[in-house]
Amino acid sequence: MSGFHFSRYIPPKSKQKSGFDQLNDIFQQLILMTAGKVDEALSWLTSLDQQYQLTDGQYGIGDFIQDLKDKGYIKEEAQKGTLSLTPKSEQGIRKSALEEIFGKLKKTKRGNHTTDRHGLGDEKSAEKRAFRFGDNPGQISITESIRNAQVNHGLEDFHLTEDDLEIVENEHKAQTSTVLMIDISHSMILYGEDRITPAKKVAMALAELITQNYKKDTLDIIVFGNDAWQIAIKDLPYLEVGPYHTNTIAGIELAMDLLRKRKNPNKQIFMITDGKPTCMKVGIKYYKNSFGLDSKIINKTLTLAAQCRRNHIPVTTFMIATDPYLRQFVQEFTKVNNGNAYYSNLQGLGNLVFEDYRRNRKKYL
Numbered sequence: 367m368s369g370f371h372f373s374r375y376i377p378p379k380s381k382q383k384s385g386f387d388q389l390n391d392i393f394q395q396l397i398l399m400t401a402g403k404v405d406e407a408l409s410w411l412t413s414l415d416q417q418y419q420l421t422d423g424q425y426g427i428g429d430f431i432q433d434l435k436d437k438g439y440i441k442e443e444a445q446k447g448t449l450s451l452t453p454k455s456e457q458g459i460r461k462s463a464l465e466e467i468f469g470k471l472k473k474t475k476r477g478n479h480t481t482d483r484h485g486l487g488d489e490k491s492a493e494k495r496a497f498r499f500g501d502n503p504g505q506i507s508i509t510e511s512i513r514n515a516q517v518n519h520g521l522e523d524f525h526l527t528e529d530d531l532e533i534v535e536n537e538h539k540a541q542t543s544t545v546l547m548i549d550i551s552h553s554m555i556l557y558g559e560d561r562i563t564p565a566k567k568v569a570m571a572l573a574e575l576i577t578q579n580y581k582k583d584t585l586d587i588i589v590f591g592n593d594a595w596q597i598a599i600k601d602l603p604y605l606e607v608g609p610y611h612t613n614t615i616a617g618i619e620l621a622m623d624l625l626r627k628r629k630n631p632n633k634q635i636f637m638i639t640d641g642k643p644t645c646m647k648v649g650i651k652y653y654k655n656s657f658g659l660d661s662k663i664i665n666k667t668l669t670l671a672a673q674c675r676r677n678h679i680p681v682t683t684f685m686i687a688t689d690p691y692l693r694q695f696v697q698e699f700t701k702v703n704n705g706n707a708y709y710s711n712l713q714g715l716g717n718l719v720f721e722d723y724r725r726n727r728k729k730y731l
Contacts (some may be wrong), residue, residue: 385425402604404449467716497531543628545621549639590617611645671703
């Protein structure tokens with residue numbers, strides 16, 4: 367009698383990571399938490415090993431440090447007597463962040479920025495249609511057109527007419543310029559919660575995604591506290607929170623200046639923050655109020671939101687705080703800008719940024 371035989375499921379053995387890889391995963395996390403300070407990260411790693419026995423008797427922390435040097439991940443600063451990261455290590459941290467947050471991504475072609483429009487473009491699609499007067503002859507599918515001629519006229523009386531011709535549609539490949547704003551005000555480490563490390567991870571993962579998969583896109587990263595300034599991608603691991611207020615106005619103004627220089631029609635701003643605007647610059651002085659939603663600061667912020675809307679620059683706000691009065695401000699800001707807003711915990715931040723980036727990539731303005 368035929369049937370099914372059930373037995374105990376024994377999952378396949380997972381590939382065991384080497385001692386170096388296991389320690390390196392932890393080391394990369396510590397590097398971000400210590401703002402790129404190698405000596406401090408290794409000190410923490412040693413303490414964790416003593417407490418949780420991360421290593422066995424065959425491969426120790428000393429072996430790991432030597433391997434980091436031999437593999438070109440860290441180098442000794444002779445004059446300072448300290449260890450520092452190498453560019454290879456910085457890129458490795460970005461790749462690790464991309465894998466951790468976004469998972470394994472399907473490889474895409476250069477500048478893969480598809481839209482749902484057809485016409486003259488730089489990539490051929492799988493769609494075909496009948497030839498129409500005025501079509502570019504370079505879009506004619508020779509194979510399909512000859513096959514149509516054979517079917518329509520036969521091999522004995524083979525000839526090619528306009529009715530036999532088929533065109534391969536081209537897809538537009540939109541390019542997007544993105545500015546990522548990261549809040550580095552003091553509130554990003556208040557109340558015992560480290561909010562800056564997840565923000566750095568998201569920035570590094572997004573940077574790695576764009577530079578590796580969407581090379582025609584641009585990404586500028588700025589940080590904002592009392593002031594706002596641009597940082598390079600390689601500087602992300604070393605980013606630290608300062609004793610700053612939150613000058614959202616300066617951040618948006620700088621983001622708009624950067625996007626104004628970009629020639630792409632598709633522009634957007636991503637803003638990662640946990641607080642309300644509490645600061646603005648008036649002349650050479652700072653106007654501050656950290657106790658509430660100051661109308662003078664809020665009105666200026668909303669004016670910039672409207673200006674971004676007029677310039678077709680949507681602002682997506684990722685608010686990693688849940689206070690009701692902050693939600694009310696973000697909702698008003700988003701309505702004025704006609705952008706998007708997300709309220710996320712730290713664990714879900716990366717997926718939200720990634721999904722919104724992918725969704726916005728498909729837009730063609």
